[in-house]
């Protein structure tokens with residue numbers, strides 16, 4: 407199973423050029439997350455900072471209790487073994503055939519015999535659909551095949567965290583769709599934590615569990631896919647619609663008056679409709695992350711935007727709604743704009759038969775906030791992933807208007823009487 411990556415208050419500059427500042431987010435264990443952002447906003451720099459290839463000036467990247475920003479070289483070497491990285495062009499050695507390219511990390515970093523190496527390489531080549539191409543040189547195959555070979559190589563050491571830097575760059579729409587399916591299927595098979603940097607809107611809308619966006623040197627938001635995909639934030643809507651008019655320009659910093667003039671002329675872009683997340687291919691196991699994510703997101707539902715809450719509830723089956731203490735409207739389906747109903751009082755009951763078994767808490771982590779089948783809100787998680795210790799999905803320093811809580815639900819309050827609005831990542835200074 408993958409591991410959680412906690413990024414807290416991370417800032418990176420090159421000389422006088424600030425790339426991004428105060429970035430905080432948590433990549434939840436085994437889930438697929440996507441990082442969007444206009445060109446040049448520092449997405450690749452962020453990936454390199456996660457693996458310790460670049461050193462941010464401030465903040466932490468905590469993995470299995472090690473802060474890779476400040477740890478020793480030997481600790482960093484150990485943590486790096488958890489990572490697999492798919493670089494944009496596959497980063498293959500041009501003079502080696504695909505088999506040797508994929509076998510390279512095994513021969514360098516393990517004591518496996520050649521017969522064991524062969525077994526692992528064959529297994530990974532099969533996973534990415536490259537059986538039969540072992541003897542080809544990188545220059546003899548298509549860009550899509552090179553990416554898949556790079557992916558097989560990223561997988562040979564069974565990474566717990568897999569980073570993808572623009573896996574769809576240079577691919578046609580059909581191959582992008584095939585590759586997206588491959589990513590979802592690999593996540594089901596490995597249960598590793600995935601982070602994908604992409605410009606492909608279709609990928610962003612259909613693949614991840616969580617989405618974030620870098621813009622103007624900040625992380626605009628990061629959280630469950632439903633938050634960003636229903637966001638009315640102008641930069642997000644412009645990006646998702648791929649429109650030239652809006653706050654994102656060629657130089658990023660676009661003149662406000664020009665933006666207003668463009669919007670007055672062309673009208674505001676609409677929030678595109680939600681698309682369903684890609685299911686796993688038939689015959690493969692379900693993604694374990696789906697169940698964990700439901701527990702996590704439902705336990706913190708009321709900290710999300712109303713539109714995100716509604717989309718999340720709409721995606722649940724009747725049994726799941728009952729399990730989490732919600733009820734489908736009597737009319738069936740979710741009429742446009744109708745608020746989800748508040749939790750109804752129910753006698754305690756076990757999970758319905760259809761539910762897969764709950765994941766066991768992993769080492770050092772208490773239960774992942776199993777939902778309570780009653781009128782009580784689901785218990786917040788404790789430990790590293792506790793929502794009390796998580797910042798909001800909205801950018802820091804910006805005061806957000808309190809969302810209208812659907813169905814008359816009130817925001818959860820902590821003992822201080824303050825509504826809880828936090829999501830991923832610990833707030834700096836908090837334990």
Ligand SMILES: Nc1ncnc2c1ncn2[C@@H]1O[C@H](COP(=O)(O)OP(=O)(O)OP(=O)(O)O)[C@@H](O)[C@H]1O
Nearest residue numbers: 420425443444445446447448449450451452572605
């Ligand atoms: N090693 C480096 N030294 C100095 N500047 C760098 C270095 N690496 C990246 N940069 C600068 O950091 C900025 C962000 O680059 P990065 O490649 O991370 O952007 P990106 O969001 O991934 O862009 P794209 O979507 O076009 O790939 C750019 O201005 C780039 O020139």
